[in-house]
Amino acid sequence: MAKRIRLACGIALGCATVCGAQSEAADKATFQKICGTCHASSMVSDFKTEAEWTATVDQMVSIGAKGSSEEFDRVLRYLAGNFTRVNVNTGTAAQIAPVLGVSEAVAQTVVDYRMHNGSFATLDDLKKVPGLPASELDSRKARIAFR
Numbered sequence: 001m002a003k004r005i006r007l008a009c010g011i012a013l014g015c016a017t018v019c020g021a022q023s024e025a026a027d028k029a030t031f032q033k034i035c036g037t038c039h040a041s042s043m044v045s046d047f048k049t050e051a052e053w054t055a056t057v058d059q060m061v062s063i064g065a066k067g068s069s070e071e072f073d074r075v076l077r078y079l080a081g082n083f084t085r086v087n088v089n090t091g092t093a094a095q096i097a098p099v100l101g102v103s104e105a106v107a108q109t110v111v112d113y114r115m116h117n118g119s120f121a122t123l124d125d126l127k128k129v130p131g132l133p134a135s136e137l138d139s140r141k142a143r144i145a146f147r
């Protein structure tokens, strides 16, 4: 049954919000399960770059963290959406998207904008990119680096 629901969900149009929230909750549950085995998952509290998280997760695996590759994908996706810092002047669209909470297409407009207009110096510069949700940027500003 659960499988059928997931399948229907993936196919149906307009389910982005509902399905997004569901998979976000599933990602969080997987993160708490795998990363809360040896220490509390609240041990994860600092922001790191994507590369630093990949290295940390590799290190945890080397000392015994266990899960399927699908589960580690979920863990990394959860970390990208919640605990990852990105430099908006050097990051790729794929790296910027989960940190800003936007689609990769919108993140690509950030990359295009900086190519045409030069580096962003401040959050206000970043807000000039059409289509970015300003209030979301404010709430995520601790994770947005400019250099």
Ligand code: HEC
Pocket: 034, 035, 036, 037, 038, 039, 043, 044, 045, 056, 057, 060, 063, 064, 065, 066, 075
């Ligand atoms: C097999 C046990 C184990 C599991 C499972 C585990 N950890 Fe750890 N983790 C440790 C130990 C032991 C330390 C402390 C030693 C150290 O700092 O290397 C630690 C330290 C940490 C630290 C603090 C040090 C640092 O590098 O910033 C973070 C962050 C962390 N773990 C994240 C995670 C994440 C994310 C996961 C899930 C993928 C995870 N851990 C799963 C054993 C584990």
